[in-house]
Amino acid sequence: MDGVSQVYELIIIGAGPAGATAAIYATRKKMDFLVITLNVGGQVVLSSGVENYTGFQYVTGEELAEKFQEHLERYKFAVTMEEVERVEREGDLFRVKTETAVYLGRTVIVATGRRPRELRAPGEAEFKNRGVTYCATCDGPLFEGRDVAVVGGGNSGLEAVLQLIKIANNIHLIEFMPELKADQVLVEKAKASDKVKIWTNTRVTEVIGDKVVTGIRIKIGDVERLIPVQGIFIEIGSAPNSDMVDFVEKNRWGEIIVNCKCETNIPGLFAAGDVTDVPEKQIIVAAGEGCKAALTAFRYLSQR
DSSP: OTTOOOEEEEEEEOOSHHHHHHHHHHHHTTOOEEEEESOSSGGGGGOSOBOOBTTBSSBOHHHHHHHHHHHHHTSOOEEEEOOEEEEEEETTEEEEEESSOEEEEEEEEEOOOEEEOOOOOTTTTTTBTTTEESOHHHHGGGGTTSEEEEEOOSHHHHHHHHHHHTTOSEEEEEOSSSSOOSOHHHHHHHHTOTTEEEEOSEEEEEEEESSSEEEEEEEETTEEEEEEOSEEEEOSOEEESOTTOOSSOBOTTSOBOOOTTSBOSSTTEEEOGGGBSOSOOOHHHHHHHHHHHHHHHHHHHHTO
């Protein structure tokens, strides 16, 4: 075992809404567990404002992540701030490797979330949480009565547009390809609104702003234009952070497949939150899944 002596009952990978909630429940069950994470909060910190998390009428993503941190600090458990490189099976145990160490656990909860696909356009990183967002459901209400752009003509982009029709003033939908890729019923609904202007064959070249976003520069062929907007919703998809586990069943998008108890096809290996195939990638959904995963892991160990 490469000199590793301690075997944890549970290793939780990630400390976003799912992982943090799993840790709280594991503590209350007095499990011997370890949390391995790069940060606390995960994608929560990407949200400029949250208005749909029960108990908070409004809280910034950064503030909510701080609340997670405060809650976790009430309990005493092992935490290591590292990135997990690989999870392997070793007999009845799981071997979790980071850059600097190897940890062994009888059970594992993968709660590593997702990463949004980025445009990689100048200004995008600079104005994250200052007008650039990756979640219309999370941040849409913050742009009530304002002009916004949605980048991405797939289903997620069109669904964002349809949400924003009820909120924003004008919506510019920008798609790189010659045609929108979304389901036709979504496209027809968007086209039916006089709030929506559709730009195809269009590339985003720059996000413009001062302290916050003030516009987006686009290029159609050889022609450049600057569109004044106060919000930019980047909806070009996201990818689950599931690469470190290659022996578990996943769907075609790389999401870990779980049942209603957060069980995977591997006994003792559980997954929770946005890394899984559970629908609706929302903070409150991930938190509930983290609770279930911890309780299921506790029950699994209790029966052995």
